[in-house]
Amino acid sequence: MSSARLALLIGLLLAFAPAAQAGLSVSNDRTAIATKLGHKFVFHSTIRNDSTAPAGGLVAHLNVVDLSGHTYVDPEDWSSHRTRYLAPIPAGGSTTLPWPMNAVNSGTIGVYVAVLPRSGAPVPPTTGPTLRVRIQDRKTLNSGGILPLALGLPALLGLMALGVRFRRAR
């Protein structure tokens, strides 16, 4: 195919492709977060409506992705409030959403917010920038330290029970 024909095809595709939600943009209050395992953190995302008409029927959704390639991510573990149904945003207005999260695993994850219509119309969602979150590992459980407890307490109770039995039997 000649380059002219290719350009025409792309132009036609773009012309007839469903348009992204015009005028909507998503931004975060931070670009990166550093925290420790087990800590909670919060970031805010602002959804702006720069169009000339109110934007209604929108839903914002939080997504969590492992960036390091070896961190197990179950989004529900990281945040239990990942879907927000938005009130109409007036023309030129905005709405800011807080996203509280739990750092349940160490590693590096990417977090982003996507806004899409509730109607399910086939338009690409409006996404915000990726928030890079680095979670520092910390030792939360001393596996070696369990043995004295795991063995000691039953042994103590067992000895006490035996002692009482022998004493009664005498």
Next chain:
Amino acid sequence: MVVVAGQELRDLWLGGRGLVLSFALSLLLSVISYLVATNRALNFLEQRESVNLTLQVAIAVGALLALLTAADAVSGERERGTLESLLVTPVSRLEISLGKLLAALSLWAAAFVITVPYVWFLARGVGLVGNAIAVGLVVGTLLAIFLASFGFLISVFAASNRVSLSLSLLVLLALFVPTQLPSSAQQGWASDLLLRLNPMTAGEHYVGKIVTNGHAWSQDISWLVSPLIAAALFAATALVAGARFTRLRGGASG
């Protein structure tokens, strides 16, 4: 009441049965905590879930032991032939009932005390020790009071000790079954209502929210309503029934 409770406690603990049961519980908790502690793939949430599991086991076992001890309280004395000697003393039936209930609840108290070091070990790394111990104590005590009172109530009226123990176990199983249903079966308002009404499922849910999800105590406080009401209602009923209906013969002819 102090005399009756004191003797019941002596029979339970110095007689050896209480210590044997406590030993069995500590063995169970040791296995759970060892498996958790040596699991290198454990993530933060799973550690919280392990604390939750430990608490749920302790509450379940402690409440079970309290239930079974209470279910033997009156019907067991009847069968052993020792009830009549107790009834001819000037101690009121209410004092006898209260003493026996307190002795049954001592098994929950012991279960809780045994659980504390395990919870401390598992929860300290995730900053959960105080909250976990406190919520375990509150919910476990409410459920233990409810179940012990229920078992005692059955014991007062049961025709035999076997009936009393069997019925108590059956009811406990019925209360526990919904906790094992898959989450898909727990959707919908009817299911939600049943889970809230059942003191066992409501208590288990509340502990889970505090320990696993890190909720504040007030966030899910409505789930504590049924355990609270069940504890108060059954305790009062058990004491009134014990005071009025503790008789030489159980069953319909009693």
Next chain:
Amino acid sequence: MSAAITARGVEKRYGSLVAVADLSFEVEAGEILGVLGPNGAGKTTAIRVLTTIFAPTRGSFDVAGSPHTCPTEIRRIIGVLPESAGYPERQTAVEYLRYHARLYGQSRLGARAVTKSLLDEVGLGERSRSLISTYSRGMRQRLGIARALVNEPKAVFLDEPTLGLDPAGQRQILSTIRRIAAERGATVLLSTHLLAEVEETCSRVLILSRGRVAAQGTVSEVARQAAAPRSGRLRVPREHVESAIAALQAVPGVEAASADGQPGLLKVTLAQTDGRPPEETMNAGLRALIEAGIPLLSYELEGARLSDAFLAMTEAL
């Protein structure tokens, strides 16, 4: 002196079944009342009503002045050994008695002291720290009696205390019961179906049959109520047999006098419609022999035994 135990028309009914009906009696302090009756006569039910285990359907009773409407007061002043009482197997006798002493309001020190003295009294002092599970039946009954005395009761109710014991054990228990009444001045109500126990131990007897009182009174009064043949046996020197028979037959109230097999042994039958107590008629016969110069070697008034009365009355109802 007011009676220690008074019952007035006590009835216990279970629906249409009347377990005890119109039970009325009085027992004085220090007396031992034997409650006799066959199995199912209502003895245990009667005791359970009097010891406030069961509430009477009708009637009233009081124990040492405490009315049946104040069961707690009655329980303070009675001791009870129930029929087939059970004992906690994992306790020692000391622990068991101390517990019961404390239930009656004794202090720890007081309970300790009374426990030691009671266990010594019933012969369990040396085995006081053994588990009750190692006790024989007789030892358990003695422990039960000790428990019944732990509060220095004014009235003691013993339901079949010798059940399942060998003769030696029975003798020991009965001896203890007599001591309770004599030394402590307590009123004892002893329920049993063994007539020998009642004859040996009790000053008064009450016979129950099918829930009703068949007879009550002293042992001899109750025995006399039976329509049993009344007779006596005498022994005189064999050369005086004929003259003795003649002398006896001349006494009013003597129906017949005859030799009874063995040399010198005479049987005297007393008239049933005489109206006089048999002892009086017999005394008249003895006087006749003495006046006739006939030596009397032995004599015994027979018939009208408690067992005769018991069988007669419990079959009649």
